[in-house]
Every structure is written in structure tokens, then in C-alpha cells.
Amino acid sequence: MRERLEALKDTALQELAAVGSQQELNELRIKYLGKKGPLTEILRGMGALSAEERPVIGQVANDVRGAIEEVIARKQEEYDRLETEKRLSAETIDVTLPGRPSEQGAVHPLNKITQEIEDIFIGMGFTIAEGPEVERDYYNFEALNLPKDHPARDMQDSFYITDEILLRTQTSPVQVRTMEARKGAVPIRIISPGRVYRRDDDDATHSHQFTQIEGLVIDKGIRMTDLKGTLLQFMQEMYGPDTQIRMRPSFFPFTEPSAEVDVSCMMCSGKGCRTCKQTGWIEILGSGMVHPRVLEMSGYDPNEYSGFAFGMGVERVAMLKYGVEDIRHFYTNDLRFLKQFIHL
Template sequence: MTQVDFDDLQRTAAERIARASDEEGLRAIEREYLDKGGVIAGLLASIPTLEPTERREFGQSANGLKQAVQAALADGRAALAAGRLAAELAADDFDPTLPGARLERGSLHPLTQVRREVEDLFSSMGYQVLDGPEVELDYYNFQALNIPVDHPSREEQDTFYCDREHTLVMRTQTSPVQIRAMERMTPPFRVIAPGRVFRNEQQDATHEHTFHQVEGLVVGHGVQVGHLTWTLKNFLTQLFDREVPVRLRPGFFPFVEPGFEFDMGCAFCGGKGCRVCKGSGWIEFCGCGMVHPRVLEAGFAGRDDVDVSALTGFAFGFGLDRLVMTRYGVDDIRQFMGGDLRFLEQF
């Protein structure tokens, strides 16, 4: 009988597996040893030709060889996988400076964004947000606001009139919403009314015939000047997220008495005086004041449930456009209505 050296066979197979550099090589070895007609199958097929006494031992050796080859192949595959992983992790074909895929996006108009902040801040202080018509009755825009027929601000050069009789105007301010609020609400109440207003002005970088205001009105019992300053200071401090110095000085608006101009400390120079604040350290923020008794009388006219003589209130109105221009450094107010995407998509 032929002598078979199983140890040598196993050593040879192990060496070849260890030398194999890829799956292809391993598969070839696997086929050679383990497939039908392979080395191990040949050995097993020779068993019947052996002496009966040799068969058992030979069979065990052949199976041992088979298991050893299988184990060596598994190890070889694991080593190859580990090598591939190491190579993949070590690869330096990654360019960290490549840009990301461009995300198409939309945008909200900057006036909307700031208007929302304003609405939310006042809402959190218990204010109801009201809306009013842009084409407004003269009564609401002027008469009820203690702006009699001969008041200079009614000159045609300021106001857009919608008819010869001057009963309809493009509202010149958000203040008419004060009267509309009084007509349908019962004190005490707090409202703001943001919206579009119109003045007959020639346009340039800082002037628009169409702009945006936010009106505020608080009516109740015992409302004082100090409440007004507290409210606006509190609002500005939250809006700008910093302590904002404020001051009141005399100002004339027919629908308030006393009337004030409300200034805030210039954010650009910290109050030292600069080009933006024209050296004063202060920036005009809004006109405001204690609601004029005649305005309360007009707004609550015919209301049996409201004792006007017992009421006081304050009102304010500030421009939204200027606030937005200040925040973003927009230098031309006409951009707001211009609709140029190169402007809009920046917000």
C-alpha cells in the first residue's frame, strides 16, 4: 500500500493558504483539497483498497486533514478581510475640502422674521395681535385720533386719498387700529397691530411711500407713564438681547397727551456718539404717549359698559423697516419691496 504523509499534506496546504493573496487564490486551494475529486475526496475514496486494520486510522487522519484545511481557509479569509479593512481605513483618497451638496432653500422676508419676533415678545406679555385695513376710513385714520380736518398732517402731500371727498385714505399709520380695538374690546386690554402704512413721499435709500409699523395700545385703570417706559424698555431689552438704555422726551402727536419721543441708546457706539446716531448717542425709536382723552371718548363712544373717565392708557407706534435695517445693516429701504432674490435669499 501507498504510504500517505498527512502531516506533510497539512503543512503544504497551510503554507499555500497563508501565501494566498486574495479570495481567488483561497478558492483555488479550497477546490483542490475539498471539492469532489479533490485531494481529500481522493484519500477517502482510497479507503476500501486498504487493509481493514488500517482503514479506521486512515479515515480519521483524512478527516483531520479536511478540518485543518477548512480551519486554515477560514483563518486565511479572516486575515484577508482584516487586511482589506485596514487598507480601507488607511486610505488617504478623501478630500476634506470638497463642498457639500447644495440644498435648495426658501426664505422668509426679513420684515416677516422681525415682525414675528415682535409679535411673539408682545404675545408673551399678554398682548393680542390685531389686524386692520390698509385702505382705511378717514374717521379711523384721522378724526377719531383727534386729528381734526385742518391738521397739517392731513395735507395731501403726506396722505394718499382714495376719493375726492377724502372719506377713504391709504392709512398713514397703524394707529387707526387703536380705535377699532376700543370699539370691540372691553378694558383692560393690551394689543399690538403690525401692518403696512403709506405716506406720499418720494423714494430714496431711506424713504419709502410704503413701510411697516407696529402699533401698541394698553387701556385700563391706573395706567401711567412709567408703565409705558417699562414696557418698551423691557421689549427692547428682549429684542436686542441686551440691556438697552432708553429715554423719553417731549414729542407731539395729536392722539396722545402727554406725548413723547422714545429714544434708545445707540447700539453702534454704545452711547458715545457716532455717525448712525448723529453724535447724540441716542436713536429715535418711536413716538408714544398717554392716550388722549378725546381718543378714548371716540373709541368707546356709545358703550354703556365702559366708563371712559375712569380709564387711562398708553400707545406707541414704531417702524419695523428701520429696525430690520439696523439689525441686518440693510442700507437701502427699497430692497424690501424689490423682490430681488439675491437680496431675499440672504435671510
């Protein structure tokens, strides 16, 4: 039995020395150390040995197993090392390569302009008021002196959900809601920014939805000159200290008198160019003194109080400030367009 064990050892070591792969090593481990291997078979026959022979043969068997396990362990360690080196080589990072540029986000130009407008008016003592985009017909039209049969509704008829519920066409309902909430208290100085919706054809200067900011001031003794001074201050803060404005008579059902406000062209400093169609002026917003009927419906005595209101499209302000020719650029999410505003 000793000779069989020694022969088994020699054969196993010879085969292990010729191993060429991890798979072959695993096969030899099973072949010689597995439950059905020759070493196990020899050990099962030790019952036929005398009491004196068993410990001797047992020691030889352990030596043979130990020698085989040692070679297998050494081989396994070598294969593990080679596998690690192969993996590290495949996963190597070349620190000399240029890094991938990180994308820098930025505030959307419309949000940026909205924030600038808010900051300017807050600096003049205004507060920000907000209201629902899904609005009642009463607040969107009737409380603003546009009864159901008023022809001026045709310019703003929008997206109705029911006969009495629609997507607001302006942020003016916030003015009415604010006056109702204040219950006749003064002063009121608010601006109301938000998204509005109208049945407009989409083209370079119009969109079915856009961002609007309206302003309202209510107090005793408010005059048209206060309106003009407020708007002049705003325009000079937004477009530069040399900016001028002019007011032209117009009509809005919720203001009387009413005025369209033009700003001196920032492209040519009022001299006349392609942008202003050689006039030196660009129309930018509508305004006027709050109609006595609107004051009365919201709980204010028009004989005691007066006020002014104005409204502007944020997109219009942004187009003039940044020289954007098509309003639709603000909504298409084209990164080539938006990246131009990262450092502005």
C-alpha cells in the same frame, strides 16, 4: 409553382441578408409579405391546381412565408436592440457628477422682524389685532383727534380713493376699531401690525409704503411709567439686555403727553459713532398717553380709564438690527440681499 416559391425564398433571404437599415427592412417586408407582393400573387393562383397539389403547394408557401418572417423578425429585434442602446447611451446619467445645489428659501427679513416683535409682545400679555388697509377717513384721522382741518394731516395725507376713503397712513385705526368693539371693557392690550401708505418721497430712509406696528393699552391706573417699562423690556428683548432707552417730549394729536423714544446705539453701545451721528442714541418710535378725547370718542370715560400707545416702523427696527443702510433694499427682491438673511 414549387420552383417559383423556392426561388422567391432564396431571393428574399439574400436581400434580407444585405439589409443595412430599418427603412430597408420595412421596404422588404412590404415587398415580400404585402398584399401586392409576389408571395400573395402566387397564392392567388392556387385555384388552378388540382386537389392533390393544393395542400402540398400550400405547405411550401407557408414554409416560405415562415422563413421570410423569421429573418425579418430577427432583423427587427436586432434593430430594436441597437435603438435601445443608442437611446440609453444618449440618456445616460453620470452619477459621479456633482449634484445641482437646491435653493433654500427663507422668511423675508421684514416678516422675520414682525414675527419677533409679535412674539415679544405676546410674551408680555398682548394680543394681535388687524384691520383693513383701505380705511375710512373717520377711523384714520377724525377718531384719532385729527379733524378735517387739522394741520397735522399734512404730514400724513396719502392716497385717497374718495373724499372719505383712503389707504391707511398708520395702523392706529385698528386701535379705534378695537376700543369701539370692546364697548368700554378693559383691559385692552393689543399690537396691530400691517402695511401703511403715505405720500413720502422714496429715499434711503423713506418709502411710500412700509410696515408699521402699533400698540395700545387701556385700563385703570395706566401711567407713563408703564409705557416706559414696556418699551424698555421690548428693546432689551430685541437688541440685547444692555440696551437703554430715553424719552423726549414730542407732539402727536392722539396722545398727551407724547414722547419720541430713542434707543442706545447698538453699533457703539452708546459711546457715539457714525451710525448714531456721535450722539449715542437712535430715534426709533413715537409714543404717549392716549389723548382723553380719543378715549371719549371711542366710548371710554377719560376720568376713569387711561392708556398708552406707541408706533414703530418694522423697516426701521430691521435696519438697526441688521445694519441695513437703505430701506429700499427690502422691496427690490434682490436675491443677493435676501440670501444674507437665510441663517439669521
